[in-house]
Amino acid sequence: MPQIEEAQPKYLQIAHYIRDQILRGDLRPGDEVASERQLASDWNVSRPTAARSLEALKQQGFVEKRQGSGTYVRGLDVNRRARELYGRARQTGKIYTPGEYAVITSAGWMDAPDHVADALGLAGDRRAVHRRRVTKNQAGPLTVSTSWFGPDVGERAPRLREPERIQEGTLLYVENMTGRRGSYAEDRMCARAATPDEAADLDLQPSSPVLVVYHVVYDLQDRALEFAEATYPPNRWAFEQGYPLT
Template sequence: MPQIEEAQPKYLQIAHYIRDQILRGDLRPGDEVPSERQLAQDWKVSRPTAARSLEALRQQGFVEKRQGSGTYVRSLEVNRRARELYGRARQTGKIYTPGEYAVITSAGWMDAPDHVAEALGLAKDRRAVHRRRVTNDESGPITISTSWFGPDIGQRAPKLRDPERIQEGTLMYVESMTGRQGSYAEDRMCARTATEDEAADLRLPPSSPVLIVHHVVYDLQDHPLEFAEATYPPGRWAFEQGYPLA
């Protein structure tokens, strides 16, 4: 018979919590992470458990230990994916970290491509609202993403059709305007060569490899709320949760 999985070990729960803070941008390169003593006190665990969580972060490349000083976040180029953006928006009310900003390159009504219509459950009316953005940091463009919403949401959330930034992020804005709450999301990923437009926007040589993520958010009734397609340049990391092998 299949067995229900046990909860993750405490040291991994602590490590993943700190890792998510790093991926969201709450802890930035050079910031000191809590000490073994502080983690043991905050999480009510033993010092060896706290030490093991920091060691797991070190092995994953997120932090480095400096002799006689403490443990600090390493400089690491990461793809800040939707789950990190949503987490940051819900924590701080802002979707981007300091130094990051988005330029909306197009917004408004458009006939949805087949894969978008299928993901959003559009049948007869293929019109959808799209928002295409290029996200930048100090180094230049880091992501291209296009969000798509069905016609009912497009009517009830007019800012989606405006090429101005939505400070709290599109999903939180849609939730506030429609009363529909995002419940869970699914991601599908693949790699391919960049299109001409993608290569130009990301300042990549022609035919560079890129990571593509298709992201669908579902509401509490399991109805699709948002479909997003994101394009990431090579050389930046994307992370998922750890998992047991047994």
């Protein structure tokens, strides 16, 4: 019979908690990470366990130790995933970190393409609300993404149809307007050549390789709430996952 996995070791739980803070943008490059003493107190663990968590983060490339000073977040070229964006929005009410912003290039009603209609379960009437955005920071464009919502959501959440930014993020806004809460999500990924529009928006050469993610959020009744298609440029780490080998 299949066996339920044991809980992760305590030091990994601590390391993953700090890693998620870094990926969400709560801890930014140059910020100091809690000391061994502080981690041991906060998590009620021994100093060696706290030290091992920081060493794991160092080996994974997330932090660096400075002699006589402390442990600090390294500068990382990382594209944050939807789950990091959601986590930040729920905690702070803002989906982007300081210095990041989105330009809404198009919004409103549109007939959904086949893959969007299938993901949202649209039958007959394929009308859906879309929001296309380019996310940027001071260094330039980070990603191009389009969110799609079915007609019931589009009618009850009118700001989705307007080209102004939604500070708390589309999902949190939709949850507040419709009462439907996101429960879990599924991602499908592939690499392909950028379309002409994607290459222009991401400042890439024509047909440059990009990573494309199809992201579906389901509510508590397992109904599709949002479909998003995100395009990431090359040469940035986009996804990180740890898993046991036994």
